[in-house]
Amino acid sequence: MSGIFDRIRKILNAQVADEVQKDASAKDGLVLDVDADLQELQSLQVPSEDDNGEDQGRGASSADDVQDRSDQPDQLDLTRPVTLERVGFFFDSQGWNWEIDDEGDFVTGFDSNQYVFRITGKKNEIFTIIAFRSTPVDAQLRSEVELLIEDWHATHLWPMASFTEKNGEIRILAEVNLDCEWGLSDAQLVTQCKCGIGTISAFFEEVDQKFGPAPSESDMNGDYSE
Numbered sequence: 001m002s003g004i005f006d007r008i009r010k011i012l013n014a015q016v017a018d019e020v021q022k023d024a025s026a027k028d029g030l031v032l033d034v035d036a037d038l039q040e041l042q043s044l045q046v047p048s049e050d051d052n053g054e055d056q057g058r059g060a061s062s063a064d065d066v067q068d069r070s071d072q073p074d075q076l077d078l079t080r081p082v083t084l085e086r087v088g089f090f091f092d093s094q095g096w097n098w099e100i101d102d103e104g105d106f107v108t109g110f111d112s113n114q115y116v117f118r119i120t121g122k123k124n125e126i127f128t129i130i131a132f133r134s135t136p137v138d139a140q141l142r143s144e145v146e147l148l149i150e151d152w153h154a155t156h157l158w159p160m161a162s163f164t165e166k167n168g169e170i171r172i173l174a175e176v177n178l179d180c181e182w183g184l185s186d187a188q189l190v191t192q193c194k195c196g197i198g199t200i201s202a203f204f205e206e207v208d209q210k211f212g213p214a215p216s217e218s219d220m221n222g223d224y225s226e
Helices: 002-013 034-042 084-094 139-155 186-211
Strands: 025-027 030-032 106-110 113-120 126-132 160-166 169-179
Touching (some): 084 113, 139 169, 169 186
Antiparallel strands (some): 025 030, 113 126, 126 169, 160 169
């Protein structure tokens, strides 16, 4: 093998004159048969696997270890558009109650608080989880509510908290928004649902510690959690 590559180097380094015949050139008295060398190179075969799958000398590349699962689409967790139907499948798998309200929103409840799941945006790319705390806070405590929300935002990325004031009462809410323009796999959707529910619940727990707990589920109507 080394002799072949020596001849190749000599071919590349040889400054062949235009009048030299195609099948041979000379340098320092050495005759180089170009066609013969090329034929010998073409005859070289890279060892491959035999019929029994045994390696005949070629080192396996990373691609050799990748299993082709194109014929098993049911085993691939591909990204797909996020829909409320898919959220419903996840809730069913957990044994959680839910319903679609008159506005087409996915509605459920945890710890007596109402949670609403929505798909919004021009391309239906925004996945939103918004929750409403069941127990209002007296409007006279507005400054304390504002301070609690400000402190939460200073130390947490999610959820985004806010409140509304009406008839002397403050209703506190929290929401998580996710841009899903490119879709989510089933595993990613489950993670986002659990993350949204979990972080919102954590925020409401802090509200309960500050302003008192929400009433028990037995005192609430329309609570869907089990």
